[in-house]
Amino acid sequence: xxxSVTLAARRAPGPxxxxxxxxRLAWRQLWSEKARLASAIAGVMFACVLVFMQLGFRAxxxxxxTAVIGAMRxxxxxxxxxxxxxxxxxxxxxxxxxxxLALPEVERAVPIYLAQATWRNPEDxxxxxxxxxxxxxxxxxxxxxxLAPILDRLKRADTIAFDRRSRPEFGAVARLLEExxxxxxxxxxxxxxxxxxxxxGPSFGADGNIVLSDVNFRxxxxxxxxxxxxxxxxxxRPGADVLDVQRRLRDLLPPDAMVLTQAQLHAHERGxxxxxxxxxxxxxxxxxxxxxxxxxxxxxxxxxxxxxxLKEYATLKALGYSNLYLxxxxxxxxxxxxxxxxVPGMLVSALLYDVVGSATYLPLxxxxxxxxxxxxxxxxxxxxxxxxxxxxxxDANPADMF
Amino acid sequence: xxxxxxxxxxxxxxxxxxLRKAVxxxxxxxxxxxxxxxxxxxxxSGKTTLLTLIGALRAMxxxxxxxxxxxxxxxxxxxxxxxxxxIGFIFQSHNLLGFLTARQNVAMALEQDAALAERQRLDRAxxxxxxxxxxxxxxxxxxxxxxxxxxxxxVARALAAExxxxxxxxxxxxxxxxxxxxxxxxxRDLAKSRGVPILLVTHDPRILDIADRVVAMEDxxxxxxxAERNAAR
Numbered sequence: 001x002x003x004s005v006t007l008a009a010r011r012a013p014g015p016x017x018x019x020x021x022x023x024r025l026a027w028r029q030l031w032s033e034k035a036r037l038a039s040a041i042a043g044v045m046f047a048c049v050l051v052f053m054q055l056g057f058r059a060x061x062x063x064x065x066t067a068v069i070g071a072m073r074x075x076x077x078x079x080x081x082x083x084x085x086x087x088x089x090x091x092x093x094x095x096x097x098x099x100x101l102a103l104p105e106v107e108r109a110v111p112i113y114l115a116q117a118t119w120r121n122p123e124d125x126x127x128x129x130x131x132x133x134x135x136x137x138x139x140x141x142x143x144x145x146x147l148a149p150i151l152d153r154l155k156r157a158d159t160i161a162f163d164r165r166s167r168p169e170f171g172a173v174a175r176l177l178e179e180x181x182x183x184x185x186x187x188x189x190x191x192x193x194x195x196x197x198x199x200x201g202p203s204f205g206a207d208g209n210i211v212l213s214d215v216n217f218r219x220x221x222x223x224x225x226x227x228x229x230x231x232x233x234x235x236x237r238p239g240a241d242v243l244d245v246q247r248r249l250r251d252l253l254p255p256d257a258m259v260l261t262q263a264q265l266h267a268h269e270r271g272x273x274x275x276x277x278x279x280x281x282x283x284x285x286x287x288x289x290x291x292x293x294x295x296x297x298x299x300x301x302x303x304x305x306x307x308x309x310l311k312e313y314a315t316l317k318a319l320g321y322s323n324l325y326l327x328x329x330x331x332x333x334x335x336x337x338x339x340x341x342x343v344p345g346m347l348v349s350a351l352l353y354d355v356v357g358s359a360t361y362l363p364l365x366x367x368x369x370x371x372x373x374x375x376x377x378x379x380x381x382x383x384x385x386x387x388x389x390x391x392x393x394x395d396a397n398p399a400d401m402f
Numbered sequence: 403x404x405x406x407x408x409x410x411x412x413x414x415x416x417x418x419x420x421l422r423k424a425v426x427x428x429x430x431x432x433x434x435x436x437x438x439x440x441x442x443x444x445x446x447s448g449k450t451t452l453l454t455l456i457g458a459l460r461a462m463x464x465x466x467x468x469x470x471x472x473x474x475x476x477x478x479x480x481x482x483x484x485x486x487x488x489i490g491f492i493f494q495s496h497n498l499l500g501f502l503t504a505r506q507n508v509a510m511a512l513e514q515d516a517a518l519a520e521r522q523r524l525d526r527a528x529x530x531x532x533x534x535x536x537x538x539x540x541x542x543x544x545x546x547x548x549x550x551x552x553x554x555x556x557v558a559r560a561l562a563a564e565x566x567x568x569x570x571x572x573x574x575x576x577x578x579x580x581x582x583x584x585x586x587x588x589x590r591d592l593a594k595s596r597g598v599p600i601l602l603v604t605h606d607p608r609i610l611d612i613a614d615r616v617v618a619m620e621d622x623x624x625x626x627x628x629a630e631r632n633a634a635r
Contacts, residue, residue: 013516021513032501315497318459319559320487320514322480398486399459 007314019328026332028307040301042379045348047294051287052349052376053356058283059370060362062270065203065279068133068350069269071143074233076249077265078257083230085272087131089114091228096257099247100232103242104316110139112231113217115224119208120186121171126152128169130187131206134217141233142211150196153182154213155265160185160192165201166208173197188220204273220333232257287377295381298337302330304391306396313396321365333384336380345378346371404471406567406599407433407456412465414451417418425451427622429465433567436597438612440604441618449603450571452619456601457569470566485548487514490560490598491569492589495545496552498544504531504555505540511562530558534588555588561596568593570602574609586612587608 013021030037063070069086078097080090095301099111113134118127134140136311144159153159159182164174174197176183184191200209218226236245249259259270274280297300306313313326350366357364414426425448433439441449448631456461458477467474472485489509497593498507508527514600518526529541534554536547544552553573560568574582586602590612593600602613610616618626 012514017516028506029501035465150404309499311495311497312499315491315493316498316510317483318486318491318493319511320483320485320489322483398457399454 008251017333018325021327022328023332026198026329029309029329029335029375030333030336033305033363035090036301036305040337043297044294044337044382045212045345047290047297047381048342048345048378049349050290050293051241051268051377052120052345052370053352054283054286054290054364055354055370055374056349056364057362058280060277060357060364061204062273063285063363065273066133066266066269066285067200067203068206068209070266071200072233072262072265073141073232074110074262075154075236075240075251076110076234076246077260077262078232078234078249078253079260079268080230081258084276084380085271087116087203088116089230091225091230092256092344094227094229096253097229097232100234103245103248105236105245106234107237108139108235110136110141110233110235111163111214111360112141112233113214113221113224114176114216114230116206117168117188117210117220119210121169122173122183122185123171123248124268126169128185128207128290130166130208130210132191132220133209133211134214134221135233136252136374137213139233140235141355142198144198144211150198151197152313154211154216156193156195158190158216158219159195159212160187160216161196161198161211163209163211164197164202165199167202170208170354173232188248190220192216192220195297198321198375204277204279241365256361265268272372291377291381294341294378295385298382298385299387299388301337302333302386303392306392310396313393314398318398323393326396330390330393332385334382335379338375338382341382342375342378346374404562405432405433405434405468406470407601408466408468409452410466411457411466412452412455412462413600414448414455414463417596424623426455428626429622431624432599433599433616436594436599437475438593438602438611438614439601440610441533441619442501442610442616443625448622449619451568453465453571453601453603456567457491458485486567487563490563490565490568492553492556492560492568492573494575496544496549496556498552498559500544502545503541504536504547507544508554508559508562511559515563527558527562530562532591533557533560537623541598547567548581550585553577553585555584557585559594561592561598564596565598568598568600572604572606573602574604574606582606583608 051315080092082090094111097111100106100109115132116129117132119130137151150161154161162173171196177194177197182193182195184193197213201206218224236242237258244260253259316326353364353366404487409431410431412426412429415422415424417423420611429452434497441451455467458469458474462475465475469485470488472481500511505524505527508530509523512523514527531540534557536551536554539547539551547555557566573585577585586609589600617624
């Protein structure tokens with residue numbers, strides 16, 4: 001047989017080379033219709049911003065909801081198993097805090113009191129519920145910004161530290177403190193002296209916060225038995241095995257006290273807001289809607305690209321291009337849209353985080369973990385749209401070209 | 403020397419059951435190496451279906467078709483896709499990719515060959531476009547070319563990958579007499595210089611003079627062939 005009539009032994013390009021060629025073809029096709037490309041990128045960008053904002057709000061709300069618990073420092077914590085969230089604690093006997101000292105690894109066990117009391121606005125006299133956090137002043141259990149320099153003042157009788165990020169309805173305490181120096185406010189039915197400011201921030205459970213010593217706490221919340229406490233922070237001696245101590249404490253303590261690590265305590269508090277309230281669902285649903293809208297837009301663009309170029313795709317099949325190659329072209333277009341939509345979407349979102357964050361005091365910030373998970377979502381969204389649009393490729397039949 | 407195309411007893415029908423309509427009945431056809439064969443006949447005579455079968459664009463039903471040494475009866479999709487890379491197609495309309503320049507369109511036919519680098523593909527495309535008289539129009543989009551120029555680009559594309567066979571379907575249908583003739587003459591000269599056989603379906607009596615042989619079809623059968631028409635004239 002002569003060479004002219006046999007199949008020339010042609011080596012097809014490897015998968016990487018073919019993929020790159022497909023990607024280039026996809027780009028050329030997208031670039032040739034710039035208005036359509038711009039609308040596709042805008043669609044992806046829109047979905048991207050929507051998802052970023054929803055996830056940002058979600059994380060910010062969870063962060064602020066768990067601000068009080070998140071600032072507690074300790075190796076292990078005791079909590080009553082019926083406590084669902086810190087703003088509604090179930091008290092347990094103070095004896096549990098002394099019982100844990102039975103283990104030689106335990107250096108210190110600090111009882112923490114949590115309660116809500118009525119605060120009278122020092123400016124207009126209106127009353128509102130405020131969260132009290134009572135703990136021995138220099139136990140080193142609380143880590144709120146601004147607390148360390150005023151610890152000595154909090155040891156005096158009838159003194160409190162006020163959360164400067166509490167809602168404005170509590171009165172302009174920060175301004176008053178600056179103008180007059182320490183002044184008296186009514187908390188519960190007692191006059192307390194505001195001696196300093198700390199930063200915690202409002203949450204769903206509490207509009208404002210006060211930190212005070214355990215002794216002062218009992219002066220304000222008179223109905224509370226001294227022996228009923230809400231939380232115990234345990235500090236271990238250096239080198240102790242936290243998980244081992246946790247297991248032994250569980251054996252030691254009666255079932256009215258749960259032993260949690262710091263991470264477990266945070267997770268417990270966060271779990272309440274995520275599962276027992278619709279907050280987590282609302283924002284997840286919002287993100288999902290953004291992705292669905294983005295997917296429909298991308299699908300529309302890719303589908304009409306294929307439908308409008310059916311003859312060209314069929315011609316490529318006649319030239320010996322496989323279905324796989326053409327699928328790569330469609331997926332390549334989806335990838336291009338994902339990347340070109342994500343980058344500006346992320347920049348706009350970072351900008352919006354700044355603007356919205358400074359207006360609402362919500363802790364909004366762009367971080368690598370969130371950016372990469374949003375990119376994964378946007379990429380999946382575009383890929384699914386591409387896979388759906390690819391079904392249209394079957395209509396490109398080279399036999400119909402003649 | 404083996405023939406590039408050898409058809410034996412090709413029978414093909416569209417539809418199923420009572421709607422079954424035979425379009426090819428027991429067709430035998432052989433194309434010799436380097437031969438230019440014109441396939442003529444009224445619409446519905448089955449010539450286009452025959453062309454799509456030879457071009458491996460359609461799965462066979464009955465009979466045997468050896469194209470470039472490959473038996474097509476029972477060949478799977480992958481085999482047919484591979485075979486198509488060795489066949490140059492010229493369609494009724496140019497079917498160029500609208501978003502690629504003339505040169506990029508021709509280079510597309512070369513991207514299936516890993517032996518060529520991008521530079522070589524573009525150089526070869528430019529050389530071929532020069533041979534069809536379009537060296538001034540390398541970087542124009544199809545929309546910026548005339549109908550005759552576009553069809554010349556598709557001639558260049560069909561020949562770019564050095565195919566073993568060229569199949570053309572009414573390549574002059576959309577062209578006026580002068581440019582139509584110019585295109586088929588180019589096609590013939592390029593094919594002859596490379597020794598590539600051409601099977602060309604046409605209604606157009608103006609281009610019969612390029613053929614080595616004219617095969618007439620009617621109602622799914624080959625009804626007559628004028629062998630060595632050019633030699634006889």
